[in-house]
Amino acid sequence: MKFEKKNLMESGLIVPAVLLLLWWAGSNAGWWNAFLLPSPEKVVDSFVLSIQNGELQKHVWASLDRIIKGFGLSAAMALSLALVCSWFPPLLVQLEPTLEFFRHIPPMSVIPMLILWFGIGEAPKIILIILATFFPVFMNALQGIRDCDPKLVEVATVFGYKKWHQFRYVILPSAIPSILTGLRLGLGYSWRSLVAAELVAASSGLGYMILDAEQLSRSDVVLMGILVIGALGAFLDYGFLWAIRRYLKRGIEA
């Protein structure tokens, strides 16, 4: 008994349970206007309905598809640029002021220009994801490579490692944790920026679904969309963390 109690105390489930209970009780007691905050039952109903007619799956897939393309492209570019820059420092010196400038532009502020240039197709959303995720991935990878203990590189030098081998067997492995941290941050950013992009200009995706529901005054669907976005984001992050742990464990054994 005591053990179960302890599990509950450590589970972090108390806060969501209390919030859910308050939401449910308040809705049923009529503490607020049901249009401003629909009841949990109504939100669940719209969730089930949306799955039944396939709308939700369609939008989720549209969003995920953009994440896969945008984040995949962004991560590939950021990682290769970080590798090239650490291999060839003069390039970084040349790029740094420009990158520093772009880093401080909130991706959302670029949306009008992106729509102007690329319309409301897939391109502006993918570019937006790249803008939002490039820097955390790039910066963390670069930092990880820079932070490699020079004493370990010396060990490799003593044992006759050529420069490329030092990079491959010492510097890169030591940077892996920070590269993965960057990827994880980037994945979170990509999700957030994507939904924002879909809110502005899209004909599919979860952001669009919310916007569409707003215009039809369906606050229950809006709320359902928000919850699905939150849950999917958390799920993606959790999945990534799980993959990292698995990889690191295997890396240690191999």
Place this chain on the structure above:
Amino acid sequence: MGDQALPEAGYRSMNWLSIKGLQKKYELEDMDVDALNGIDMEIEQGGFIVIVGRSGSGKTTLLRILAGLEQQTEGRIIFKGSVCDSEHPLPVGMVFQEPRLLPWLSVENNILFPFHPEGRAKDLHSKAISLLKMLGLEGYENAMPHQLSGGMAQRVALGRALSCDPEIVLLDEPLGALDYFTRRALQRELARIYMEGGKTFLMVTHDVGEALRLGTRVIVLKKGKIEASIPIELEYPRDRHCETFQTLLDEVLAALDDL
């Protein structure tokens, strides 16, 4: 190498490794510092050369140049008749003051670190196991560096230096960071490994007692120059209470002393 080349056998062969006129200058902002100021020395094959000196005497710089980690300003290192440079480094294995193990590799893979670029580490499992056995670390092949004590980690570092069968083993204050008992135990092991291996050992230390317990020759370095080169012809294990040991100790201490 095995047991055919006992330390005494090659002990007197000269012109094996020669250091000629070695100088190292560091340029600081407003002055030049001479870390090494003309080092000439012959290192005999199979010897256990211990370099002692105060901090700033240049002893670590000398070792780092031999390891190829730094370039001398002037002078040459000649090994078996040919000049060493960055293209033709000395065949060394090295142990640093800290273990410097790669934290993401198991003990076995750390020991086989010299073989990773060639992709040969997988074929050398039995070699790693026998090295671990020699170092008293049997059964630790899958342990990770963070699970080891300081003494154990330094043993692994020693195994790594020996795994590629180098002709010369460089030791840069390898026991300096260990507690007294671990240090004594590892001194005994170093002497044993030296006796068994037939390799040439070059060790830097600031501990004169350690130098006398291990070295076949003690070189005293002072301000970048060789102050004295004292042969130690005593059997292992050495009794530090015997008269010869004390006389030699006094000799080394006198050479180190500034007065």
